[in-house]
Amino acid sequence: MQGELKQQKELVENEGLPINGTYLTIVLTVDEDSTFEQISENKLGWFILSTMFPHECKVSTMHFKLKRTMDNKEIVPSKAPMEFGCGFRRIVVKPTFSMELNAAGKNDKYKYMRFLRKDINVIATAYCPIIYQPCKIITFTKGNSGPVGMDVVATGIVLPPDPLKIILKRIILTGYPLRCHKKKATIRYMFFDPKDIKYFRPVELYTQAGHRVSASHSYF
Numbered sequence: 001m002q003g004e005l006k007q008q009k010e011l012v013e014n015e016g017l018p019i020n021g022t023y024l025t026i027v028l029t030v031d032e033d034s035t036f037e038q039i040s041e042n043k044l045g046w047f048i049l050s051t052m053f054p055h056e057c058k059v060s061t062m063h064f065k066l067k068r069t070m071d072n073k074e075i076v077p078s079k080a081p082m083e084f085g086c087g088f089r090r091i092v093v094k095p096t097f098s099m100e101l102n103a104a105g106k107n108d109k110y111k112y113m114r115f116l117r118k119d120i121n122v123i124a125t126a127y128c129p130i131i132y133q134p135c136k137i138i139t140f141t142k143g144n145s146g147p148v149g150m151d152v153v154a155t156g157i158v159l160p161p162d163p164l165k166i167i168l169k170r171i172i173l174t175g176y177p178l179r180c181h182k183k184k185a186t187i188r189y190m191f192f193d194p195k196d197i198k199y200f201r202p203v204e205l206y207t208q209a210g211h212r213v214s215a216s217h218s219y220f
Contacts, residue, residue, distance in 0.1 A: 185211035
């Protein structure tokens, strides 16, 4: 979904959608009589019509910018089940929380967060159906305080889908220092499985003193 804004603009132009504030006349053709009975039984006298763009039925890596509500005191960990209300759509996801490294949001990297904080804006990332901007969202978690068993946790907006965003997570490894030479160090008992060495081999590891550790030459 690279060039999402350009693609969204082309869809609007091709579909011929009207400008905001334009009055429309919609003619409905319904074959089933039961549908008319349901409309007539509606005490409010109105119903909702909705549609989606062609690419909104696909899935991608979506990012949401959230702000905690002041009333909710619940601790929400990362990757916890949540329900996102985006317009007329409801999606259940397990988002990963992170923080923007740049205030302007132009950085391609996010810093991983374990919990949904209240003092800053949090980025929630999830693999879900594509949602175009602008769209405001409201998030829920299961609880007992609400009339329907759902508590409002946060509100926010939808960010453009970008699967190339990197979420940085700091991991601390422990081991026994065997030898130190200038800027290199050999740490023993840091890995106990060949799969772990293969996983950390392309990553640069450093000690607290600033020595570089090579995962391919570590001792078991």
